[in-house]
Amino acid sequence: MARSLSPRTLRRLMRWWPPYRSAGIRVLDISDDWSGARVMLRLGRFNRNYFGTQFGGSLYSMCDPFFALLVLHRLGPGYVVWDKAAEIDYVSPGRGHVFVEFEVSEDRVSEIRAATADGGRALPWFDCTVAAADGTVVAKVRKQLYVRRKAAAQPSQPGRTRPDS
Numbered sequence: 001m002a003r004s005l006s007p008r009t010l011r012r013l014m015r016w017w018p019p020y021r022s023a024g025i026r027v028l029d030i031s032d033d034w035s036g037a038r039v040m041l042r043l044g045r046f047n048r049n050y051f052g053t054q055f056g057g058s059l060y061s062m063c064d065p066f067f068a069l070l071v072l073h074r075l076g077p078g079y080v081v082w083d084k085a086a087e088i089d090y091v092s093p094g095r096g097h098v099f100v101e102f103e104v105s106e107d108r109v110s111e112i113r114a115a116t117a118d119g120g121r122a123l124p125w126f127d128c129t130v131a132a133a134d135g136t137v138v139a140k141v142r143k144q145l146y147v148r149r150k151a152a153a154q155p156s157q158p159g160r161t162r163p164d165s
Contacts (some may be wrong), residue, residue, distance in 0.1 A: 010069070023047050025062045028099075034073035037066050037102045042129075043094065054094030054138065059130055060086070063100055063141045067126040070104040071145055075112065078150055083146040085117060094138040100130045111113055112147050121148040 008029035014020055014027045024042035031037065039062050043125040108124065115122035123144055130139040135136040
């Protein structure tokens with residue numbers, strides 16, 4: 001169901017998604033071809049930390065789903081895509097609104113297709129940078145995805161209730 005959404009529809013839905021709305025996160029753009037996205041985090045009273053700067057959890061949250069969503073839609077319905085791991089390096093305090101851009105190139109998509117062509121999995125890493133409006137780097141985020149092709153439907157066998165039993 002969710003895979004049939006257009007980038008425009010997903011962007012509108014994410015504006016009202018409670019975790020993003022309450023944290024001040026706004027999806028500014030998702031490319032029509034699912035190759036990129038741009039997200040903003042406003043500094044406000046609900047995401048300000050003890051020191052008056054951007055809360056680290058909100059900085060990570062603004063980056064969380066996008067590489068998985070972009071890769072999932074670029075590969076198409078024959079693939080499983082999950083977040084596997086993440087790293088965040090807080091570089092400087094976010095003292096105002098911050099922005100992040102995500103990009104998934106056609107070369108990366110081709111690499112993933114090649115790595116999963118034999119039914120195996122791929123564990124690609126993706127990088128993005130959270131920056132203030134003036135270009136100051138606030139955080140560097142790395143996300144690792146788990147990607148594999150979906151298994152072909154198996155004919156049912158008598159006496160088996162689950163494929164792995």
